[in-house]
Amino acid sequence: MKSTDPFSIFRDWYQDAMAAGTPDPTIMTLATVNMDGSPTARIVLLKSNDENGFVFYTNYKSRKSQDLENNSRAALVFHWREPGYQIRIEGITEKVSTETSDRYFSSRPRGSQLGAWASQQSQEIPSKATLDESLKRWETEFRDQPVPRPPHWGGCRVIPDRIEFWSEREDRLHERMLFEKAGPDWILKRLAP
Numbered sequence: 001m002k003s004t005d006p007f008s009i010f011r012d013w014y015q016d017a018m019a020a021g022t023p024d025p026t027i028m029t030l031a032t033v034n035m036d037g038s039p040t041a042r043i044v045l046l047k048s049n050d051e052n053g054f055v056f057y058t059n060y061k062s063r064k065s066q067d068l069e070n071n072s073r074a075a076l077v078f079h080w081r082e083p084g085y086q087i088r089i090e091g092i093t094e095k096v097s098t099e100t101s102d103r104y105f106s107s108r109p110r111g112s113q114l115g116a117w118a119s120q121q122s123q124e125i126p127s128k129a130t131l132d133e134s135l136k137r138w139e140t141e142f143r144d145q146p147v148p149r150p151p152h153w154g155g156c157r158v159i160p161d162r163i164e165f166w167s168e169r170e171d172r173l174h175e176r177m178l179f180e181k182a183g184p185d186w187i188l189k190r191l192a193p
């Protein structure tokens, strides 16, 4: 362990996961809670992280985004089988700035950019053909020009107040280090596995 700063530990563990050959360490589970208090979870990809939080990109009208509008608290979970790490992150969410979303959107392949216009994420569609037709329509709309970021698509940052690092040990005596935010500081507690 090189640090008692959870963001720095996250970066160290991420490097360990890469070195251990984790196919895609950016894969994380995002849990939200709906109006009725029911939890739901899905996979999203971590696109950036620093002391301000953990950022993924999505459709702002999707089910997850509607959940977050009602209750901004969310949880993230990473599992990196080798080297045997689990990281649990909990906190509030906020939209990233439009400039940050624009910058990331412009770095995406054109197909993904058009997909963001074509798919009304989480809405029911009559058939797959509906999606293909929608994509064709947007291809025509933006033919021979750059695809702008749809206003309903952008980044979401999870600002953590709780980060737990779980590390696999022999005899099931796994190590659990819980960092809890207390004002500007992080308090470290050890938890039984």
Ligand SMILES: Cc1cc2nc3c(=O)[nH]c(=O)nc-3n(C[C@H](O)[C@H](O)[C@H](O)COP(=O)(O)O)c2cc1C
Pocket: 027, 042, 043, 044, 045, 046, 056, 057, 058, 059, 062, 063, 064, 065, 121, 122
């Ligand atoms: C490997 C993987 C990566 C994904 N990455 C994202 C992502 O970064 N953003 C996103 O909105 N959906 C992503 N998805 C799709 C989500 O899991 C989910 O189906 C979608 O966001 C709709 O969720 P919702 O209806 O709960 O809003 C990914 C799915 C998989 C399997």
